[in-house]
Amino acid sequence: MAAAPLPRGITGRHVLIGLIVFFGIMFAANGLLVYYAVSTFSGGDRPNPYRSGLNYxxxxxxxEQxxxxxxxxxxxxDRGAGRLTLRFTDPSAAPVTGLSLSGTLVRPAVGSDDRAVTFREWAEGVYVSDVALGPGNWVLNVESSEQEGGAPVYRLKKRLIVAEGS
Incomplete structure (x- = not known):
């Protein structure tokens, strides 16, 4: 009498191993993505948003001021010159002079390229800072005061797009 052939095909053991491997890979991939998302971007654009909220x-x-x-x-x-230029005008289109400007340039998604910038008055109402920026998105945050170390009278937040090869 000949031995009966072993059954071929998918068994319960194969399905169980397949499910364990599939969900193991999914959990590992999702865990890795969550880790990188949380560790690379805090989600806030201010250093202390809670305190900012208290001073609403x-x-x-x-x-209003x-x-x-x-x-x-x-x-x-101007990427060729490596120069960031700000022009301030009042309601009558006259240049605003004598400001003390300080600011930061940050990448929207990562903090590794963040840098402080200082401006000097180059002409009436025109303030410049010599800074080399790589291509991509940047966010410029500037505070101006009428004298060195004075309370801010004007805040500017503007997105800059630096084109590749421009």
Whole structure:
């Protein structure tokens, strides 16, 4: 009498091993993605958002004071010269002079390229900073005061796009 052939095909053991391997890979991949998402971006654009929230009324009052100034600003970056230029004008289109400007340039998604920038008045109402920026998205945050170390009278937050090879 000949031995009966072993059954071929998928058995319960094969299905169990397949499910364990599939879900193991999924959990490992998701865990890795969550780790990198949490460790590379804090989600906030201010160093202490809780404290900022506590001072909400003061923030609103400062925004109203800034709006009352009626200033307009233009930001431009010349990659060839490595120069960031800000132009400030008042409601009558006259240049705003004598400001003390300080700011930061940050990448929107990572903090590794963040840098502080200082501006000097180059012409009436025109302030420049010599800074080399790589291509991509940048966020410019500037605070201006009418004198060195004074309270900020104007805040600017503007996104800059530096084109590849421009």
């Amino acid at each position: 009324n003061e923030t609103i009052a400062e925004a 800034q709006a009352a100034l009626g200033w307009s600003t233009e930001a431009d970056y």
